[in-house]
Structures are given as structure tokens and as C-alpha cells.
Amino acid sequence: MDFSWQKEQLEYKKQIAHFAQQNLNGDIIERDMKGIFSKELWQKCAAFGIQGLAAPKTYGGQNENIDILSAMLAMEGFGYGCHDNGLAFALNAQMWTVQLPIVHFGTAGQKEKFLPKLVSGEWIGAHALTEPDIGSDVFNMKMTAEKTEGGYILNGQKRLVTLAPIADVALVFANAKPKMGKWGVTAFLVEKGMPGFSASPVRDKMGMRTVPFGELDFDNCFVPTENRLGKEGAGMSLSNNSLEYERCSILASQLGAMERQLETAVEYAKNREQFGQPIGKFQSVSNRIADMRLRIETARLLLYKVAWLKKTGQSAMMEAALLKLHLSESFIASSLDAIRTHGGNGYLTGFGVERDLRDAVGGVLYAGTSDIQRNIIARLLGL
Numbered sequence: 001m002d003f004s005w006q007k008e009q010l011e012y013k014k015q016i017a018h019f020a021q022q023n024l025n026g027d028i029i030e031r032d033m034k035g036i037f038s039k040e041l042w043q044k045c046a047a048f049g050i051q052g053l054a055a056p057k058t059y060g061g062q063n064e065n066i067d068i069l070s071a072m073l074a075m076e077g078f079g080y081g082c083h084d085n086g087l088a089f090a091l092n093a094q095m096w097t098v099q100l101p102i103v104h105f106g107t108a109g110q111k112e113k114f115l116p117k118l119v120s121g122e123w124i125g126a127h128a129l130t131e132p133d134i135g136s137d138v139f140n141m142k143m144t145a146e147k148t149e150g151g152y153i154l155n156g157q158k159r160l161v162t163l164a165p166i167a168d169v170a171l172v173f174a175n176a177k178p179k180m181g182k183w184g185v186t187a188f189l190v191e192k193g194m195p196g197f198s199a200s201p202v203r204d205k206m207g208m209r210t211v212p213f214g215e216l217d218f219d220n221c222f223v224p225t226e227n228r229l230g231k232e233g234a235g236m237s238l239s240n241n242s243l244e245y246e247r248c249s250i251l252a253s254q255l256g257a258m259e260r261q262l263e264t265a266v267e268y269a270k271n272r273e274q275f276g277q278p279i280g281k282f283q284s285v286s287n288r289i290a291d292m293r294l295r296i297e298t299a300r301l302l303l304y305k306v307a308w309l310k311k312t313g314q315s316a317m318m319e320a321a322l323l324k325l326h327l328s329e330s331f332i333a334s335s336l337d338a339i340r341t342h343g344g345n346g347y348l349t350g351f352g353v354e355r356d357l358r359d360a361v362g363g364v365l366y367a368g369t370s371d372i373q374r375n376i377i378a379r380l381l382g383l
């Protein structure tokens, strides 16, 4: 493994962190409290080129081809600079679970139709797998896609979908051949306004409040064959393909957030005095901060390893599960340590420390819960 970054990659990471600090943090406490999504900020990110990290140049992307290592490093910088974890999460969700599957599996027509709009920030994309009765056992989905002349009739419901209420296009998974079980799962690009397709928001949630979540309903929704992504029955491999990339980059932003957290905690521990000395001189406080540093270091090594494996075309199933498990759990533990370091102030919304903890909890649930990651690791160990 060679993690010796090029000067340009490190410079871009700095630039992206600076862009986020200058443009995305202004009214974060208010937006979080009121649950406001800002399309303006979304489009600013697009203008800077964030969404373009996950598309080739032909379709508005930054580089000739997607470079996962560079993109992951850039998203680490983004998470460091952007205090809005919800925005970072939603951008990554669109980039790696909507754009990337289109890049890898789309027809030329699909790429031309969807990618430039998603990359430019004009359109927003959602990825819909979860259903009311199906979560972890996701490929056992109930939603159906019945073949008809010229397309498919979709029936069913999706829930807990990031960006669902405002999505212009949703990558939706439904079973086109229920008798074949998971081998019947097929992916479709469903566009806003297609008859029988509707979205509704979920109003209150613990964290990621700056990003709307919601449900998608399909009531005899006709989707033309040209909107099927990949072959019939290819839905599972298509979904698994994007998952490792998604884990890299979503978690990269969280790693950046943990770095920011650490700096804030060190600063506070140096300046806050109790019993006549900075609290950082008390070993119980400094030990917690040392643990925060250790989590960053171990998570970073796992993250870079997965990105390097993907970049060099290797499988990263074990490593991606280890990474997802360790980094998402670490973000929660470090968020709690950051609050403890700040004492009562850490509990106050105005200090901007408690929000990370609320945002971090989602990380052990989406893209496979921690239990599911442990199952994958155990299975790969032959258990």
C-alpha cells in the first residue's frame, strides 16, 4: 500500500475544507434546529465541483475518470470543513449510490440524461432500498416490478430514504421476478412526476436534520424500459458495487468531522481552567482526548486501505465491513468524548458540539447496521 499523497491531492483537500468553512457553516445551528435543507448550499457545492468527484468529465465530472482515492481524500477535507454532517451525508449518498451506479451500469442515454443534471446541482437524486417490513434483509424486498409492454409497473413503498421528498430522480429497487428471490431484484430510475409515484417527508428525526428524509410510494407506477438501470435481476450486484465506494466516502467525511472535533476538544481543554489549571492537565480529560486521536488514526488506516483496494481494482468486502463498523462506532464514541470534554457547555446546542453525536448515531444504522457488519466479518472468517 502506498499512501504517499501527491501535492495536488493534499492541496485540493485543503481547498475543499476552506470552501466548506467559508460557505457552508453560517447558519448551521438554526438550520439544524428547524430542519432546513438549503438547495442554495447544494448548488454551491456543485459549482465548486463536489458532486463532480463522482462522474467522468464527459458528463460534467472533475476528471477523465473517477479516482476514488482522490475523491475520498477530498471528502475527508469536506467533512473537516463542513459542520453540517447532514449535507456531507446527503452529498455522498447521491454521489456514490445514485451517480456511481449510473456511471457503472447506465446506458449512454441514461448517462447523458441524468449525470449532467445531478453533477450540476440542478437535480437531486435519492437511493431507495429500505421498505416498511424490510431493512437489514434488504434483498428480500416486497416491492414488485411487473413487466408490461414498453416497461414495468411498480408497486410498493420505500421508507427512510435520504432526500426522498425533494428528489428529482430516485434509484429504486424492486423485484421483477419474485420467484427468483434476490436474483429478481432490479433497479429503476424513477423520475419525479411519473404517474403513480409520490413522495412524503418524515418530519422529526434525531440527527441529520438539515437533510429531508421520507417515504416513496409506487401505486401502479409505469416506468419505461429505458429507465431500467442494468439488466433485469442485476439489482443486487449493482447495489453491492456502489456500497463499498459509499462506505469509503461517507465515512471519509465523518473522519474529517472527527479531526475537527479533536481540534476543538484540545483547544477547549487547554483554555478551560478548573482547580487553578487547564482541564487538559487532568489525566481523565487528556486520556479521553488521547482515545479520540487513536480512533482517528485507526479509522484512517482502514479507510485509506479500502480506498486503495478499490482504486487498484481489488475486492474490499472484509476491509469495508471492518471500516464501516469501526469508523461509525468511533464517531459516536468520540462525539460523546467531545461532549464530556466540554462539560455542561457540550450539552448546549449553541456550542455546536452535541450536534455531532446526534448525527453520528445514524452511521451505525444506514448502509448495514453494526450487527450486519459483524455478521459479514464473521462469515468471511468462515463462521
Ligand SMILES: Cc1cc2nc3c(=O)[nH]c(=O)nc-3n(C[C@H](O)[C@H](O)[C@H](O)COP(=O)(O)OP(=O)(O)OC[C@H]3O[C@@H](n4cnc5c(N)ncnc54)[C@H](O)[C@@H]3O)c2cc1C
Binding pocket: 093, 127, 128, 129, 130, 134, 135, 136, 137, 159, 160, 161, 162, 163, 208, 362, 363, 365, 366, 367, 368, 369, 370, 371, 372, 375
Ligand atoms: C440516517 C439514515 C439514513 C438512511 N438513508 C437511507 C436511504 O437513503 N435509502 C434507504 O433505502 N435506506 C436508508 N436508511 C435505512 C437504513 O438502511 C435501515 O435503517 C437499515 O438498513 C436497517 O434496517 P431497519 O431500520 O429496518 O432495521 P432492522 O433490519 O429491522 O434491524 C433492527 C435491529 O435488528 C438487528 N438485526 C437485523 N437483522 C440482523 C441479523 N441478521 N443479525 C444481527 N442483527 C440483526 C439490526 O442490527 C438492528 O439492531 C437510512 C437510515 C438512517 C438511520
